[in-house]
Amino acid sequence: MPINTTLAPITSEDELSWQETALCAQTGPDFFFPAPGSSTQDAKRLCGACEGRVACLEYALRHDEKFGVWGGLSEKERERLRRSRG
């Protein structure tokens, strides 16, 4: 019997479940989408305490989110991570 290596599809409900505990929902978008040149440290600090951080980061990478802090990483940091993964 062949081994089933097919992964279950990610439903949009599963894919977004991390948003239920998202700490950024309490601060508003400006905090996570700072003006160019502004510090991202406060947003990253909040991400560090967010229980959905890994799922949030994976979502941003999968959807090629270009702007803002997601999962504790800035645009440039996500781009570097994306390139390092190949």
Ligand code: SF4
């Ligand atoms: S990791 Fe950061 S950006 Fe992602 S949901 Fe949590 S607080 Fe928001």
